[in-house]
Amino acid sequence: MDSKAQEYFNHIEPAEEQADHGPSQSEIHTLKALLAGDLPVAEAARDLVSRTARSTDIYMMKNRFSKLQQLLINTAVHLPWTQLCIVDLLLVIRMLDPAEVQRRAVPEIVPFGDILSGLGGWGHRVCDTIGNYECRYLDQQVENSAEGPLGGSESEGNAAQQYAALVEFSARLTATRDPVVGDLAFVRRCASCVVRALDIDTDNRGRRRFGSEADLMASAHLCTLCPRRLLGRCKAGDTIEWFDGEAVSKGGGEVLWEGDVAKLSVERWEHWRERWRVLMEKGGLRDEVGRVVAGALGAMEAAGSPS
Numbered sequence: 001m002d003s004k005a006q007e008y009f010n011h012i013e014p015a016e017e018q019a020d021h022g023p024s025q026s027e028i029h030t031l032k033a034l035l036a037g038d039l040p041v042a043e044a045a046r047d048l049v050s051r052t053a054r055s056t057d058i059y060m061m062k063n064r065f066s067k068l069q070q071l072l073i074n075t076a077v078h079l080p081w082t083q084l085c086i087v088d089l090l091l092v093i094r095m096l097d098p099a100e101v102q103r104r105a106v107p108e109i110v111p112f113g114d115i116l117s118g119l120g121g122w123g124h125r126v127c128d129t130i131g132n133y134e135c136r137y138l139d140q141q142v143e144n145s146a147e148g149p150l151g152g153s154e155s156e157g158n159a160a161q162q163y164a165a166l167v168e169f170s171a172r173l174t175a176t177r178d179p180v181v182g183d184l185a186f187v188r189r190c191a192s193c194v195v196r197a198l199d200i201d202t203d204n205r206g207r208r209r210f211g212s213e214a215d216l217m218a219s220a221h222l223c224t225l226c227p228r229r230l231l232g233r234c235k236a237g238d239t240i241e242w243f244d245g246e247a248v249s250k251g252g253g254e255v256l257w258e259g260d261v262a263k264l265s266v267e268r269w270e271h272w273r274e275r276w277r278v279l280m281e282k283g284g285l286r287d288e289v290g291r292v293v294a295g296a297l298g299a300m301e302a303a304g305s306p307s
Contacts, residue, residue, distance in 0.1 A: 001036050008078045015067070017051070020060040022067035024051055031075065034089065035082050045092040069122060073129050076169040077162050083169050090116070090173070090181050116180050123183035126173070130166055130189050131242060137163040141212065160214035167193055167218035171225035187226065187233050188241040191264065193218040195240065198275040199257040216279075216289060220296035223272070227303035234269040273300045 009032060014025040027048055034044040048068060055061035072090065076083045094116045116122040137159040167190045176182040197215040222230060240262050255261065257271060276297035279285070285293060 001032065005035070005079055008075070012071070020055075020063045022051070022064050023071040027051060027068055027071065031071065035075075035079075035085060041085070041088050041092055045089055045096060048089075049093060049096060066121070066125065069116075069125050070129070073126065073166075073169070077133070077165045080165045080168065083172050086169075087172050087176060087181070090122075091176060091178060094178065094181055122180060123185055126170060126183070127185055127189045127241070130170060130186070133159070133163045133166045134192070134242075137214065160212065163193075164214045164218040164221065168221035168225070171222045174226040174229045177229070182226075182229075184229065184233065185241065187222070187229055188238055188264075190218070190222050191230075191233075191240045192242055194222060194272060195257075195261055198272050198279075199255060199261060201254040201256055213286075213289060216285075217292055220289075220292040223276070223296035224292070224299040227299040231269055231300075231303050234264045234266055236264075238264045240264065269300075273297065276300065 009028060012023065012028060014028055015022045017024050017026060030039065030044055030047045033039040034041065039047075049065070052061055052065045052068065055064055072086050076086045140159050170186040170190050174182040174184065174186050193215045196212075197219040256275070257268070259265070259267065276293060279293055280290075280297060283290075
């Protein structure tokens with residue numbers, strides 16, 4: 001495990017094993033072993049829920065499991081190379097027998113069905129976390145009035161990179177097509193970054209308070225990793241779950257989409273695909289960003305026509 005990963009885990013303050021919150025040292029140790037390739041994913045899944053299963057009441061069970069979920073999300077954000085492994089882990093956890101977990105815990109607990117949705121409220125937790133990271137990123141964009149791709153301060157750069165990584169992780173979850181692990185709400189919740197990246201042009205001095213490189217990267221991840229899921233939401237006419245139109249109007253730059261900015265549609269899909277083409281032709285992107293943008297355009301074209 002590299003130094004960045006060691007530093008990340010060293011900054012986590014573990015809870016006592018018997019506490020009703022977490023994560024515990026044993027859970028952190030298990031996750032590190034999984035990521036290091038020293039523990040099979042099925043064994044890691046059982047070990048990680050074992051502390052939840054030893055809860056003495058339903059409130060302790062929910063608290064412990066919610067903290068475990070947050071540990072997995074935060075790890076995927078701070079260490080993006082772990083995302084594929086964590087997605088696989090979540091799919092295995094989802095298939096664990098909830099009755100077995102309950103028998104090891106409190107007999108009188110009412111069956112909660114699927115562990116992730118029934119006990120942990122997985123969908124709400126991911127959406128809430130997206131909101132937290134996005135607000136921190138946007139607040140710093142506004143405070144610093146950044147003119148460069150990622151702005152001025154190191155903290156702003158970190159917030160931008162973490163937000164983009166969380167959108168990437170959410171897109172990977174959605175791409176599983178699992179109705180719980182990859183809740184479609186994640187697409188609707190993340191789509192606001194595409195608005196900022198593709199629907200707003202620079203102002204007359206070439207500045208972009210919104211639509212920064214982080215938004216371009218996040219949008220490209222969403223369009224590349226789960227294009228058919230995004231297309232499906234456009235065909236269904238879904239609404240972007242969170243969109244601050246007032247904030248965007250103050251961000252500078254011309255709004256290029258003439259329709260409802262909070263509404264997904266097949267016309268919006270075509271507009272976004274064309275905007276990726278324009279960005280590619282315009283050039284001026286860093287090599288890494290250019291590759292990601294090209295990937296997004298290719299994935300949307302491969303997803304087919306919305307008609």
